[in-house]
Amino acid sequence: MVSKILIANRGEIALRVLRACKELGIPCVVVHSTADADAMHVRLADESVCIGPPPSRDSYLNIHQIVAACEITGADAVHPGYGFLSENAKFADILEAHGITFIGPTAEHIRIMGDKITAKTTAQELGIPVVPGSDGEVKTEEEAIKTAAEIGYPVLIKATAGGGGRGMKVAKSADDVIEAWSTARTEAAAAFGNEAVYMEKYLGKPRHIEIQVFGDGEGNAIHLGERDCSLQRRHQKVWEEANSPALNVEQRMKIGQVCADAMKKLKYRGAGTIEFLYENGEFYFIEMNTRLQVEHPITEAITGIDLVHEQIRVASGGGLSVTQDEIHFHGHAIECRINAEDARTFVPSPGTITHFHAPGGLGVRIDSGVYQGYKIPPYYDSLIGKLIVHGRTRVECMMRLRRALDEFVVDGIKTTLPLFQDLVDNQDIANGDYDIHWLENYLASKPA
Template structure:
């Protein structure tokens, strides 16, 4: 097991990893920018190192400074959390060159799955169902028209190196295709430095289903069930739940086993999430995230397994702690992402939290690194906390969530709490009857 882990992140995920390390008896080091000097994870860590000014590129994305912090403190491993450098193959390679363990997959696997085109090819080879579309990057408009005609309209054009909804455009007819293609390529080039795009069939009312997987790097793989992340705004997840209200037991087992076998065959090490669009009983691979996910707590709630413990165990060479038959799913869990944003316009709302009170009671968990008097800096992601609720079934979970949302108090800034209080009382949400477009339509109507 590791002696000392450096946590290369901030906010609630840094605190989440720190807690896991403390439970395992591992010393912790956190790095932070000058803007985060008073952050909770900095206060609670065994050691902290300031690595730069507020801009991420000069601090949390500064690989040289993070490696230097490892060497200064004697950290033998780095946990990247999510975001920032968590899916940076170069970072994983540099750590390996310095004999520091990256708590995540190999640089090669990050590269493969970070390229959307190569990821789709790999998924297909591993037996994972994929969305019909181009075999690789589209070279010109002529090829785009041919592919679109073959798979049928509507189609969606996606950036090969993309994420977060950037470089994605839908074309409903051939007349739309030229503008959509050029716009997607332009956005992709500006956002990722790579204007390569590919085409897929656009599904009209799909759900977003993702499967949590783990590999030991030596040919073993397991899955921890699925999460439904269909409630999204601009391709950003807002509400996640496990298990999905859309799947039956047979579908759940089928897609889980396909993913576990694929991870084993790939020789993958650590945590990963294989994401799908699901429509009319069929799953279609869209991407794989080679890291821990924001929404991992709902999986922990229904399995009782600490996924960060599992990450650390696998990275240290201890292998997986469970076999597939050991993993049992109990009850239902929902996570709401609480952002420092206006609940209708989603404009960021940095500032000082004057009062912060979290809900409690059976089945209620709050992951947050903020506190009363904490000043939210304007430089980073607006996520300030996650409310996770677990019940014996979805009905009980929704009842508990409604109560927990009523107890949650954040004063001094605007947050998305009012949005969730609206959603929990909506009949469609109560019935689990929603898709990836539902929330956008709901917000557009101003309900």
């Protein structure tokens, strides 16, 4: 087992990892910017190191400062959480060069899955079903026209290094394709410093289904079921469920085994998530995230397996703690991402929390680093916490979620809590009848 872990992140995920370290009896160090000096994870850590001013590029993305913090404190491992440097192959390489364990996959696997074209090719080779599309980068207008005609309209043009919906455009006909291709390239260059784009079939009403996988790096791998992340706004997940209301047991186990078998072939190490679009009974690979996901708690709720404990165990060379046969799914879980945003306009709402009361009771979990009097800084992602609810059935889970939302109080700033109070009472949501476009259509239909 590693002897001391440095947590290279902030907010609720830093606190989540810190709790796991304490449960395992491993001393932990947190790093923080000057803006996060009063954060809860800083208060609770064994040691803390300030690594720079508020801008992420000068603190949480500053690899040299993080490595220096490891050397100063004697940390022999780094947990990157999600976001920031969690999928940065260079960071993983540098840590390895300094004899520091990266609690995550190898740099090689991060690189393979970090480029969407390479990831798609790799997925095909591993037996994972993919969306029909271009063989690689679409480099010219002529190639864009030809490829789109071969795939069939509508088509989706995506940045190879993309994420968060940037560098992503839909062309519904031949008249649209050149403008969409050009715009996607421009956005990709501005957002990622890489203008390369590729093209794939645009599915009309798909769901977003993702499979949680875990490997030990030695050729053993398991899956822990799926999560349905179809309720999205601007390609950002808002509400997630496990298991998906759209799948039956046979479908769940079949696609899960496909993913586990692929990770065995790849000799993947640590936690990963294979994401699909799902429509008319078919799964189509879109990407793999080589890290812990924001929505991992709902998988923990239905399996009883602590994924951060498992990450640390695998990184320490201990292998997987369970076999596929030992994983059983219990009940239903839903996660709502509570953001510091106006629930109607989604404008960020930094400021001081004047009153905070978290819901409780059986099956209710709050992952949040905020507290009464805490000042939400304006420099980072607007996520302030996650409400995770578990029940024996989906109906029980929805009833418990409604109750928990009514108990949740956050005053002094605007939050997205009212949005979830609306959604939990919506008949489509109650029926599990939604796709990746549902939420945006719903929001567009609401009066201003």
